[in-house]
Amino acid sequence: MRNIIIIGNGISGVTTARHIRKHSEDHITIISAETEHFFSRTALMYIYMGHMKYESTKPYEDFFWKKNRIELVYDFVEKIDFKSKSLQLRKSESLSYDVLVLAVGSKSNKFGWPGQDLEAVQGLYSYQDLEGMERYSPTTQNAVIVGGGLIGIEMGEMFHTRGIDVTFVVRESSFWNNVLPPEESEMINRHIRKHGFKLMLSTEIDEILDDGSGRAKGVQLKEGGELDAQFVGLTVGVSPNIDFLKNSELETGKGIKVNEYFETNQPDVYAIGDCAEFEKAPADDRRPIEQVWYTGRMHGETLAQTICGTKTAYQPGVWFNSAKFLDIEYQTYGQVSNQPDDETEEHFYWEHEKGEKSIRLVFSKSDNTLKGVNLMGVRYRHEVCDKMMRDKWPMKKVFQNLKEANFDPEFFKKYENELVGMYNERYPNEQVKVGRKKVLGIF
Known part of the structure; x- marks a missing residue:
């Protein structure tokens, strides 16, 4: 019986665990420092807006994991020793693995702005980000959201349900025009403004301002002028959450380098989901890093086949x-x-x-x-x-x-x-x- 450890309890890691259990009796451990149990990350906004409770976003009852003999460890992995095949945890004893799956997800991008580490400055990716929005919302009258993408739209919509004024500060000349063709992008510009948001295009921030107590009070614009903001949302994309792996033997680029079987350069170590970077894009219409919910699920399903003895290459189909x-x-x-x-x-x-x-x-x-x-x-x-x-x-x-x-x-x-x-x-x-x-x- 092998000891299989999965770091990360998002859709990729949990899908891998579930499908391994269908085909093997191996010991499976999932480690996560975000939440004790798997939840639907796409439902974060609905928790904030009062449409759902956190408990309702968990696809499986808490007893599911014990019933299926999947051990959950609520802890943070500080270091991986690939030679000895062991993990150093923050609160628990170290753990050893025979097979390791890295499904460590993404983190919100920061670009070195002065003040980016102040309180009430954050993205929207993790459950802790949701908690931060809840904590600061009662004392926020104005929010500035930096970046023009899907996460920014969600954050803006969330704040609007609490009566908070929202200004989008977008570097590009049109909203999300690095993805959308001009006509669709212009449609979204109109739609954002129609719903009462302020949209500042071709605009960049220079600094996030401190209120004197360590919390944001606004932003300084490169073009001159300031905007009041008791909350600054950083939604300029996400990047693989691999800082703790950068100085290890593991080969990394923007993400963890993998082949079509999700194999890394370390024996018995795989990477899937948001943190995986394919050495060669899996198809013409695919990017080397896929940061979408359904592709994470496909990664997990495919990798489980390989781990259980049927070596299977990732073939994602049409984007x-x-x-x-x-x-x-x-x-x-x-x-x-x-x-x-x-x-x-x-x-x-x-x-x-x-x-x-x-x-x-x-x-x-x-x-x-x-x-x-x-x-x-x-x-x-x-x-x-x-x-x-x-x-x-x-x-x-x-x-x-x-x-x-x-x-x-x-x-x-x-x-x-x-x-x-x-x-x-x-x-x-x-x-x-x-x-x-x-x-x-x-x-």
């Missing part, structure tokens, strides 16, 4: 992500660049006249097949978009069957006919009939 910009749902599939390339791509972009819904289809000019989909305020079926890209559907076939992708509730207005009309305008010799039924047997 997918979803989120919300306040009340606009966002979905993306495959490859959609923030800067469309007219030489290699054909874009069909439709936007509703009210400016809060859009559909973008991206086709590769080299083979005329669907390359990516961006949706704002419209929902498509995952299995349909996945099949269209996996099976390399040509443009005409996509438009012939586009209605089958729509997953909005019954009685919602559908807009696919308008995209078909755009296609027919561009390709008058390749007409697609509006309202055509799906091709039988493809779904």
Whole structure:
């Protein structure tokens, strides 16, 4: 019987433990310094907003772990000795492993701003971050959120439910334009302002100001001027939480270097989830570091197969992500660049006249097949978009069957006919009939 230790009780680590237990009798230990039990990290905002209690965010009852013979250790790993295969813990005795899984997640980015370590200056990633927001909210009238991304949107929405004024300070010229194409990014600019947030674009902070007691009182802008803020949210992305591993024998870059089997350069040591950095991206539409909930789950499922004797390479399939910009749902599939390339791509972009819904289809000019989909305020079926890209559907076939992708509730207005009309305008010799039924047997 092997002693398997997993550091980190997020979706990656817990999924690994669960799937190992399905196939082996090995001794499994999960170590975490964040919480005693696994919880849904995506629910942090709903706890703050009063929609859920922390207990309701735990997918498994507390007895689940003992019943499945998975030992939980609530402690912090200070050092790993890879030669002796042992871990040094802060509160407990050291532990030895036969197999070690590093699922240590991410931490909020900081960029050396003076005052970034003051009280009431933080990101939104961990349960401790949620506790910090709760602690400082009663004495916060104004919050400044630095950065233009999904975490910043969540933090802003959370503060708004408490009547706290929020100002976004975004270095870029448009919100999240390092990911979104210009039209979608501009839509989000409008939407943020419509909901009563202040949005300062092409603006950077120079310093976070101290109120004299060690707490933030505002920010100094590089362009001049100050903003009052009793809370400063740092939401300029996250990075692998590997500082405690930097001076060890473990090979690291931005994250922990792994191959397609999640193997590191140390024997019997694996890394998965937010902290893993693939030496070679697992697919053309994938990045070396994947920091999304569902990919973390896939990492855990795949690694468990290898640990249990069936060596399995990670094959993630078509990229997918979803989120919300306040009340606009966002979905993306495959490859959609923030800067469309007219030489290699054909874009069909439709936007509703009210400016809060859009559909973008991206086709590769080299083979005329669907390359990516961006949706704002419209929902498509995952299995349909996945099949269209996996099976390399040509443009005409996509438009012939586009209605089958729509997953909005019954009685919602559908807009696919308008995209078909755009296609027919561009390709008058390749007409697609509006309202055509799906091709039988493809779904």
